[in-house]
Amino acid sequence: MDKVFDLAIIGGGINGCGIARDAAGRGNSVFLCEMNDLASGTSSWSTKLVHGGLRYLEYYEFRLVREALIEREILWQIAPHIIRPLRFVLPHHSGLRPAWLLRLGLFLYDHIGGRHLLPPTRSVDLVHDEVGKPLIANRYSKGFEYSDCFVDDARLVVLTARDAADRGAEIHTRTRAVEIRQVDGIWQVTVENTISGTRTTINARALVNAGGPWVEQVLSSGSGVNARAKVRLVQGSHIVVRKLYAHDRAYMFQNADGRIIFVIPYQDDFTLIGTTDRDYDGDPAKVKASEDEIKYLCASASEYLKNPVTPEDVVWTYSGVRPLYDDGASEAKAATRDYVFELDTPGGAPLLSIYGGKITT
Numbered sequence: 068m069d070k071v072f073d074l075a076i077i078g079g080g081i082n083g084c085g086i087a088r089d090a091a092g093r094g095n096s097v098f099l100c101e102m103n104d105l106a107s108g109t110s111s112w113s114t115k116l117v118h119g120g121l122r123y124l125e126y127y128e129f130r131l132v133r134e135a136l137i138e139r140e141i142l143w144q145i146a147p148h149i150i151r152p153l154r155f156v157l158p159h160h161s162g163l164r165p166a167w168l169l170r171l172g173l174f175l176y177d178h179i180g181g182r183h184l185l186p187p188t189r190s191v192d193l194v195h196d197e198v199g200k201p202l203i204a205n206r207y208s209k210g211f212e213y214s215d216c217f218v219d220d221a222r223l224v225v226l227t228a229r230d231a232a233d234r235g236a237e238i239h240t241r242t243r244a245v246e247i248r249q250v251d252g253i254w255q256v257t258v259e260n261t262i263s264g265t266r267t268t269i270n271a272r273a274l275v276n277a278g279g280p281w282v283e284q285v286l287s288s289g290s291g292v293n294a295r296a297k298v299r300l301v302q303g304s305h306i307v308v309r310k311l312y313a314h315d316r317a318y319m320f321q322n323a324d325g326r327i328i329f330v331i332p333y334q335d336d337f338t339l340i341g342t343t344d345r346d347y348d349g350d351p352a353k354v355k356a357s358e359d360e361i362k363y364l365c366a367s368a369s370e371y372l373k374n375p376v377t378p379e380d381v382v383w384t385y386s387g388v389r390p391l392y393d394d395g396a397s398e399a400k401a402a403t404r405d406y407v408f409e410l411d412t413p414g415g416a417p418l419l420s421i422y423g424g425k426i427t428t
């Protein structure tokens with residue numbers, strides 16, 4: 068028989084590449100195929116935060132937040148050239164979450180995840196501090212400033228794949244897995260070069276389905292596994308406008324609908340605003356910010372900023388699909404962001420399918 072890899076991985080997003088790096092680092096032989104370019108899926112359309120996810124505390128996701136906070140400083144140490152600390156200003160909005168609740172949430176955020184290097188939360192007087200200047204005068208007087216990190220998400224994926232390759236993993240881009248089947252306890256994955264159309268079959272003792280929004284499609288290519296978990300595709304869009312203010316802090320704004328948005332200094336001359344949360348049932352490759360989402364993001368930012376943001380100010384937009392585990396939550400914003408791993412062993416050899424997760428974790 069031809070070579071049998073220890074592990075074959077379908078999908079070159081953060082999950083597939085992270086697993087390839089980890090497995091190769093442990094001495095396993097690894098084959099990874101990505102149908103487009105590395106990070107061409109959700110992993111390049113994120114808010115680009117290496118963060119614990121302050122708002123998940125409201126959903127009592129303490130373990131998820133703790134794990135992500137621990138990972139935040141580890142990642143920053145590994146890749147300080149593409150990850151930088153960022154301070155976020157969270158203004159208190161009368162009628163929304165009370166100041167004591169924000170303080171409590173930030174106290175937990177500072178303490179549950181082993182923050183060693185990033186500076187802690189501080190209270191800010193938005194009337195006198197420069198971070199209050201871009202905000203509507205007389206409306207916001209009190210706020211908090213806390214730490215998280217910002218990352219070039221696509222580069223993180225590519226560097227992770229590069230490191231996996233340096234440790235011996237075979238990474239194949241423009242290579243789609245078209246059929247998976249099991250023969251005598253070995254996975255056979257037929258892959259097609261999407262440029263030449265050439266097909267080859269590789270063998271592996273174990274298979275990882277890190278197809279992100281395509282996780283269920285991968286399962287349906289002959290795996291013999293009927294997915295027990297369901298993926299919930301939740302669209303998130305961002306708008307980019309010309310730089311809105313001079314200082315280097317980001318904002319977290321609370322909306323009346325209970326959601327939050329981020330306003331982040333971006334690529335020197337721009338400001339990034341996002342995101343949205345809405346169920347999506349189209350082709351993940353064709354996801355695009357809708358007019359409603361653009362209006363929503365402009366209105367949310369304008370609730371706080373002295374100079375309102377309008378759809379005419381939008382220079383570009385991008386949109387991605389979160390491949391979340393469908394936990395039956397009624398609203399897209401409440402669906403868990405946690406990882407769910409489904410392990411199947413049809414015919415003996417394992418197949419691990421990944422739902423949910425974060426760039427950070």
Ligand SMILES: Cc1cc2nc3c(=O)[nH]c(=O)nc-3n(C[C@H](O)[C@H](O)[C@H](O)COP(=O)(O)OP(=O)(O)OC[C@H]3O[C@@H](n4cnc5c(N)ncnc54)[C@H](O)[C@@H]3O)c2cc1C
Binds near residue numbers: 113277
């Ligand atoms: C709007 C938004 C904002 C977010 N913000 C953050 C954030 O700030 N911080 C954070 O930590 N996380 C964030 N996330 C979450 C994070 O981006 C995702 O959880 C993560 O990128 C998912 O990675 P993945 O590898 O599972 O999926 P993907 O990146 O989509 O990778 C899956 C890959 O599989 C490939 N593929 C599929 N089928 C096949 C096949 N048959 N053969 C070969 N290849 C195949 C696809 O081309 C794709 O590249 C955000 C997500 C969204 C949508």
